[in-house]
Amino acid sequence: GEAMNLRLGGFGLLTLAALAAGSCSSGPVAGELTISLVTPNSDDGAIVVRVTASESKEITSVTLACSGCKLFKEQPSATELRAVLTGDLVAGPLLRVSVTDTKEPSSYTAQITALASRTYQVRSPSGYSLTIQ
Numbered sequence: 001g002e003a004m005n006l007r008l009g010g011f012g013l014l015t016l017a018a019l020a021a022g023s024c025s026s027g028p029v030a031g032e033l034t035i036s037l038v039t040p041n042s043d044d045g046a047i048v049v050r051v052t053a054s055e056s057k058e059i060t061s062v063t064l065a066c067s068g069c070k071l072f073k074e075q076p077s078a079t080e081l082r083a084v085l086t087g088d089l090v091a092g093p094l095l096r097v098s099v100t101d102t103k104e105p106s107s108y109t110a111q112i113t114a115l116a117s118r119t120y121q122v123r124s125p126s127g128y129s130l131t132i133q
Contacts, residue, residue, distance in 0.1 A: 028057075028101035033132050034065055035095040035110045040127040044089040045118030049130065051097055053079040054107040058100040065093035088118065094130075105132050 035051065037044075053059050058078040064071050069087040076082070085094055099108060110130040115123040 029103050030060070030098070030100050031102040032096045032098050033102055033105055033108060034093050035097060036065075036093045036131045036133070037089065037091055038129040038131065039089070039091050041117070041123070042090065043118045044115065044123075045120070046084065046086045046114075046116040047089060047094070047112060048114040049083045049085070049095065049110055050113050051081040051083070051095075051108060051110045053099065055079070057104070057107045059097055059108070060100065061098040063096045063098075065096045066090070069094070071095075082113075108132050 035049065037047070051059060051062075059075065059081045060078075062071070062073055062075075062081055062083060064085075066085070066087070066089065069085050069089065072084040072086075074082050081097065083095060097108070101107060110132055112125045112128055112130060115125055115128065117123060
């Protein structure tokens with residue numbers, strides 16, 4: 001009777017405490033972020049991208065997100081990645097970067113450092129942008 005109710009009541013409180021602790025997890029969540037290209041042109045052939053992470057975050061790897069593209073990369077540190085993509089580049093996903101914290105995409109930046117058309121004409125980055133999601 002009463003002893004059983006007390007035990008079940010205690011168990012209910014423990015369960016509630018465990019659920020509350022699990023839902024308040026504020027630690028980093030490793031995973032992938034996608035870097036996408038916004039372009040005013042339809043004949044981009046090469047792009048050089050620099051991805052950086054804020055001080056407490058890291059970039060752990062990179063893979064292609066575009067079809068028919070080739071990737072050349074170097075990673076001078078855990079917080080910096082440089083990538084050259086060539087091929088028939090179009091607006092949309094370019095790269096998937098594995099990072100130590102996907103909960104804060106704003107901790108990562110991606111910038112275009114050089115561009116060229118498919119006929120090797122160097123282009124200004126004006127009108128271009130990269131998004132990270």
